[in-house]
Amino acid sequence: MxxxxxxxxxxxxxxxxxxxxxxxxxxxxxxxxxxxxxxxxxxxxxxxxxxxxxxxxxxxxxxxxxxxxxxxxxxxxxxxxxxxxxxxxxxxxxxxxxxxxxxxxxxLPKGTYVKLQPHTTDFLDISNPKAILEKTLRNFSCLTTGDSIMVAYNNKQYYIDIVEAKPASAVSIIETDCEVDFAPPLDYKEPEKPQRPIVPAGKAPAEDQEAIVEDEPKFKPFTGSGKRLDGKGPKQPAPGASSATAAARSAPSDSNKRANQQTASPSGASTSTRQKTGKLVFGSSASSKKEAEAQKEPAKGSEPPKKEEPKFNAFTGKSYSLKR
Missing domain, CATH: 2.40.40.50 (Ubiquitin fusion degradation protein UFD1, N-terminal domain)
Structure with a gap:
């Protein structure tokens, strides 16, 4: 030999x-x-x-x-x-x-993990690259970190780098379960982010204009000016009393109810039309009720009953009497 x-x-x-x-x-x-x-x-x-x-x-x-x-x-x-x-x-x-x-x-030890990196992105365009890779690796005995293996498919050659291998830099892939991971292809480029157009300082972008429109004041109830029947100016409400004023407006007062009841009576309507101007004196509803009963029943004394002047019914929710 x-x-x-x-x-x-x-x-x-x-x-x-x-x-x-x-x-x-x-x-x-x-x-x-x-x-x-x-x-x-x-x-x-x-x-x-x-x-x-x-x-x-x-x-x-x-x-x-x-x-x-x-x-x-x-x-x-x-x-x-x-x-x-x-x-x-x-x-x-x-x-x-x-x-x-x-x-x-x-x-060589049996491989448990391999990371691959295709040279071109067209390898990922294959309908099922995983199946093609598994079929190709059946003809391989081992993989070494740093090598570039060739995968042939559809009359075209694809080169793939062995980026990483575990548990050693060179591993056997015969009769073993090996996890395969892919790195981005060498010619892969991340899509560029769209740049926002530069807007002059005097012009605000459309988004800012929409924000300005949204910031415009909205309708608020009970914010109008009020007027009095006697011609005087309305009193300025104290700060922080707006909520109490709004609540008072929503519920009718007892004096308004009494004024409405008196206005509904025919005698009150007739006397209000014949009332003369004079001095306003505040009185209670109880006194006005007693005076109305005194007009209907004559006094028991020798003196003839005095003829009472018709009462003035105001529309402000309170009762008033006119005296000379």
Missing amino acids: QFYAGYGYHASNFEQTYRCYPASFFDKPHLEGGDKVIMPPSALDRLASLHIEYPMLFELHNGVTDRISHCGVLEFVAEEGMIIMPYWMMQNMLLQEGDIVRVKNAT
Whole structure:
């Protein structure tokens, strides 16, 4: 068996250097839909002797650019000293055709969380991007933070960055429940907020004008000026008495009721028309009632009853008597 330069035997580890070539060179385009590589048969012999656990995972290292990624293996049919890789993986590691890459077996923890970031917003325009992503990731063995994986759909390629992975920067996604989160696409731009037009200082905006209209005084009852029957000016109410005045106006007073009763009587109406002007003297309703009874019944003495002058009935809610 012939061994190539760079082939190493390290206890229970596999480590080998190969020259990398893209899958298109060997008519294997199906490699582009996943993260698996094709290695030579000698690698399988060495891995079998080391009793490497399945699934077999490997660490890829570009010593020139110090870029690291991880992958799985699909077949062991490549020519000795060569490794066939997906082209998008070579782009991640900044590898050209025929460059040297070091391959080492690795053990990765099962992933529990992965955060992805599409390069363009058109990936989100797919009718069901989640289903397309799940179908694509079935061909992947592991994910490494900092890599950009390729998702092919409807004759178009979409690139997605691995922004974050838990519980480690590189995780296995084989037979595990992994939570997937999306970051805004790289070309995403937040919609600009509409700017308010600049209004000159002398002109108020429409909203301010509406506020001014709303601030105009509304109708308030019982705010008019009152007039007296004797021609004198109305008395100015004391501050704070407006509410009491409004309540007094709403309920009729007892004196107004008595004035209305006296006005309704025919005798009061006839006497008021014949009343002459004179001096006003305030009296009680009881005295006026007694005087009315005295007019109907004559006195028992020898002196003839005095003829009483007709009483004046005012309309201000109180009774008045006129005396000379």
